[in-house]
Amino acid sequence: MSRFLRVIPVAEAITSLLAIAPDPGVEMVGLEEAPFRILGSDITAPDDMPGFARSIVDGYAVTASDTAGAGEALPSMLLSTGRVEMGSSDPGEIGPGSCRYVPTGGMVPKGADAVVMIEYTEEMGDQVLVNRPAASGENIVAPDEDFTRGEVILQAGRRILPQDAGVLAAAGILSLPVRQVPRIAVIATGDELIPPTADPLPGQVRDVNSIVCETFIRQCGCIPVSCGIIRDNPADLTSALQEAVQRADAVFISGGSSKDERDASAQVIAALGKVLVHGIAISPGKPTIIGDVAGRPVIGLPGHPSSAFIVLLAVAAPLLAAMSGRQMPLRSIPATLTAGIPSARGREDYVRVRLYDGEAHPLFSKSGLLHTLVQSDGYVIVPASSEGYEQGAAVEVILW
Amino acid sequence: MSRFLRVIPVAEAITSLLAIAPDPGVEMVGLEEAPFRILGSDITAPDDMPGFARSIVDGYAVTASDTAGAGEALPSMLLSTGRVEMGSSDPGEIGPGSCRYVPTGGMVPKGADAVVMIEYTEEMGDQVLVNRPAASGENIVAPDEDFTRGEVILQAGRRILPQDAGVLAAAGILSLPVRQVPRIAVIATGDELIPPTADPLPGQVRDVNSIVCETFIRQCGCIPVSCGIIRDNPADLTSALQEAVQRADAVFISGGSSKDERDASAQVIAALGKVLVHGIAISPGKPTIIGDVAGRPVIGLPGHPSSAFIVLLAVAAPLLAAMSGRQMPLRSIPATLTAGIPSARGREDYVRVRLYDGEAHPLFSKSGLLHTLVQSDGYVIVPASSEGYEQGAAVEVILW
Numbered sequence: 001m002s003r004f005l006r007v008i009p010v011a012e013a014i015t016s017l018l019a020i021a022p023d024p025g026v027e028m029v030g031l032e033e034a035p036f037r038i039l040g041s042d043i044t045a046p047d048d049m050p051g052f053a054r055s056i057v058d059g060y061a062v063t064a065s066d067t068a069g070a071g072e073a074l075p076s077m078l079l080s081t082g083r084v085e086m087g088s089s090d091p092g093e094i095g096p097g098s099c100r101y102v103p104t105g106g107m108v109p110k111g112a113d114a115v116v117m118i119e120y121t122e123e124m125g126d127q128v129l130v131n132r133p134a135a136s137g138e139n140i141v142a143p144d145e146d147f148t149r150g151e152v153i154l155q156a157g158r159r160i161l162p163q164d165a166g167v168l169a170a171a172g173i174l175s176l177p178v179r180q181v182p183r184i185a186v187i188a189t190g191d192e193l194i195p196p197t198a199d200p201l202p203g204q205v206r207d208v209n210s211i212v213c214e215t216f217i218r219q220c221g222c223i224p225v226s227c228g229i230i231r232d233n234p235a236d237l238t239s240a241l242q243e244a245v246q247r248a249d250a251v252f253i254s255g256g257s258s259k260d261e262r263d264a265s266a267q268v269i270a271a272l273g274k275v276l277v278h279g280i281a282i283s284p285g286k287p288t289i290i291g292d293v294a295g296r297p298v299i300g301l302p303g304h305p306s307s308a309f310i311v312l313l314a315v316a317a318p319l320l321a322a323m324s325g326r327q328m329p330l331r332s333i334p335a336t337l338t339a340g341i342p343s344a345r346g347r348e349d350y351v352r353v354r355l356y357d358g359e360a361h362p363l364f365s366k367s368g369l370l371h372t373l374v375q376s377d378g379y380v381i382v383p384a385s386s387e388g389y390e391q392g393a394a395v396e397v398i399l400w
Numbered sequence: 401m402s403r404f405l406r407v408i409p410v411a412e413a414i415t416s417l418l419a420i421a422p423d424p425g426v427e428m429v430g431l432e433e434a435p436f437r438i439l440g441s442d443i444t445a446p447d448d449m450p451g452f453a454r455s456i457v458d459g460y461a462v463t464a465s466d467t468a469g470a471g472e473a474l475p476s477m478l479l480s481t482g483r484v485e486m487g488s489s490d491p492g493e494i495g496p497g498s499c500r501y502v503p504t505g506g507m508v509p510k511g512a513d514a515v516v517m518i519e520y521t522e523e524m525g526d527q528v529l530v531n532r533p534a535a536s537g538e539n540i541v542a543p544d545e546d547f548t549r550g551e552v553i554l555q556a557g558r559r560i561l562p563q564d565a566g567v568l569a570a571a572g573i574l575s576l577p578v579r580q581v582p583r584i585a586v587i588a589t590g591d592e593l594i595p596p597t598a599d600p601l602p603g604q605v606r607d608v609n610s611i612v613c614e615t616f617i618r619q620c621g622c623i624p625v626s627c628g629i630i631r632d633n634p635a636d637l638t639s640a641l642q643e644a645v646q647r648a649d650a651v652f653i654s655g656g657s658s659k660d661e662r663d664a665s666a667q668v669i670a671a672l673g674k675v676l677v678h679g680i681a682i683s684p685g686k687p688t689i690i691g692d693v694a695g696r697p698v699i700g701l702p703g704h705p706s707s708a709f710i711v712l713l714a715v716a717a718p719l720l721a722a723m724s725g726r727q728m729p730l731r732s733i734p735a736t737l738t739a740g741i742p743s744a745r746g747r748e749d750y751v752r753v754r755l756y757d758g759e760a761h762p763l764f765s766k767s768g769l770l771h772t773l774v775q776s777d778g779y780v781i782v783p784a785s786s787e788g789y790e791q792g793a794a795v796e797v798i799l800w
Contacts, residue, residue: 087592103658107603163773166612169596192487196569201489203507208566215562258503373563
């Protein structure tokens with residue numbers, strides 16, 4: 001098998017992944033569990049809202065025609081018939097020439113068609129002087145003014161934010177359809193790997209990619225399924241992958257760092273399914289594999305953590321967004337490069353940078369080192385069409 | 401009591417809150433629970449990393465001086481002494497004139513000071529031809545090259561991202577100090593309120609503010625403590641607030657919508673502690689109360705959900721950010737207003753807008769209505785120094 005069957009552009013790799021992305025489907029959850037989930041279908045108002053005529057001010061409910069021509073000099077004088085209590089279902093009724101106090105949010109009594117703010121009234125014994133005319137409907141919310149029964153409140157695909165949860169509560173929607181959360185299996189391979197809990201002997205390193213993948217999966221709103229560290233032999237890898245595609249909707253295998261180990265991953269994917277991509281025009285991250293095993297997308301990530309992480313950002317994130325229905329918002333800021341970034345046409349370069357005072361310092365290091373991951377603030381993408389950036393170039397830094 | 405003791409600017413309200421923000425302190429958590437938490441102190445490398453000399457390529461470990469002058473025409477010929485296995489703690493030793501195969505990530509054998517990429521070599525029986533000179537140190541990571549023992553890996557205050565979790569795993573840091581997650585109590589008051597699970601009679605409305613506050617608190621990385629719906633009388637409100645300050649680090653009371661109810665909240669806060677702010681120059685949200693009860697910040701939110709939500713964004717979010725150590729990143733985009741937004745100098749206006757094709761449509765509605773909350777994409781702030789924006793003005797829309 002050739003080292004790279006065919007190196008393809010990043011966009012093409014993403015397209016091949018999206019073409020096989022499974023739809024995890026929809027499940028019903030209670031309102032309490034709904035926040036931050038993705039709505040699975042449109043939600044309509046089960047009833048008119050607020051459902052009754054409501055005052056939006058503290059004031060007196062009146063018959064608007066009783067206040068025609070009222071002014072400071074010649075107020076209308078109305079008979080006070082008491083007050084509506086908050087939450088009361090019986091606000092009573094007023095007739096011509098009378099009025100009733102309503103607090104903000106209270107139900108407007110029958111017979112009233114306007115509420116005069118208390119600021120424009122004066123109490124005198126059992127009389128109320130109104131010194132401003134009210135228009136019919138003034139300061140009243142109609143029973144269906146917020147939402148009309150059957151109207152769409154929230155549309156499918158929306159991520160349920162605090163205010164959305166509030167409107168769902170207002171409508172009494174206690175159970176609702178949301179997209180299922182995709183489950184992503186994570187397999188680490190490498191004979192040199194030991195769990196983070198173990199003390200490495202010389203030649204051994206602690207498994208970094210599993211926790212990076214699992215945390216990234218959580219960041220993307222998906223559920224990681226940890227499959228542990230698998231030794232680099234076809235038998236172990238085959239049974240691990242077979243189990244992974246049964247337990248999850250997609251699989252990330254962080255491969256060994258050497259050519260032999262990468263080839264082992266590709267052979268196992270090919271034996272159980274199909275290798276779709278073997279090599280992407282991205283740096284770092286070229287030796288990435290994309291496969292399809294039992295209808296599950298499988299991404300073979302490079303073994304170097306910093307390379308694997310870039311492939312997660314560039315290639316895996318769009319897959320997780322498509323499966324979860326949730327776009328990860330990217331934040332970026334403009335900056336000036338303090339050093340040039342050489343690149344090769346035809347390859348997308350992801351270069352980590354550190355920011356100081358609006359200047360972006362590219363961080364280069366030997367492959368396999370971790371420190372640039374935690375010393376950087378984000379990264380700059382050199383597109384495939386470019387041969388790099390010169391010192392002083394204006395770039396957009398995508399923040400971690 | 402006057403309706404508003406003194407209406408103060410938004411910035412001053414935030415300052416008064418930050419002055420009394422309690423520090424919830426630091427707790428130890430396991431590495432698995434650490435992602436997305438805020439680091440409580442600097443983390444240093446317990447050992448040199450990677451801890452052994454490591455090859456960064458697939459190739460032959462050599463003594464660099466053995467390859468001096470090597471070229472395609474006159475390669476150096478070295479005795480192959482086998483291969484280093486991945487993860488092996490004994491890479492063996494090479495002497496002058498010999499070499500040993502090392503996979504990427506493998507340990508460099510004793511006696512070797514460079515690795516020649518396999519591309520520049522050719523195997524001939526037990527001999528290896530090297531057709532390029534190697535410099536001492538080439539393609540080798542030194543034992544302390546990634547991190548040196550005692551060096552700061554991650555700084556206090558950092559939110560632990562996927563790559564950070566990976567570096568912590570690499571360093572074998574299984575337990576680490578993170579900031580405690582602030583607990584924020586939520587009390588809803590209002591005699592008209594019923595739980596979302598109940599069917600409202602006319603005059604009643606389902607409690608919206610509790611779930612909005614609780615979801616917002618979660619969005620800010622804090623833990624909501626639900627205290628339920630409290631009837632609007634001083635005795636019930638007093639005992640609810642006394643319990644809340646014992647259970648949480650801060651308290652949000654979403655007040656009734658009428659003046660009487662707001663005054664009740666202020667009186668109870670004053671009786672148990674101190675009212676610091678009673679009225680903020682913000683629209684909507686003017687009747688906001690800030691108090692201090694038993695060293696806990698208490699925010700009395702307006703009763704209207706849309707007003708309460710704006711106060712959460714403008715005033716409560718900075719408090720939660722200070723307490724949690726976690727800034728909520730705001731995303732904004734520039735847009736052109738399709739209609740003017742009148743405002744009053746001295747007041748900050750938060751106007752919800754809907755976006756279409758780079759145009760922002762201001763959504764105005766009667767107070768107390770919910771639909772603009774879910775029909776908007778974000779909001780525009782009219783600063784206190786402005787009398788509003790004209791149609792066609794370029795504004796920045798802060799997205800939900």
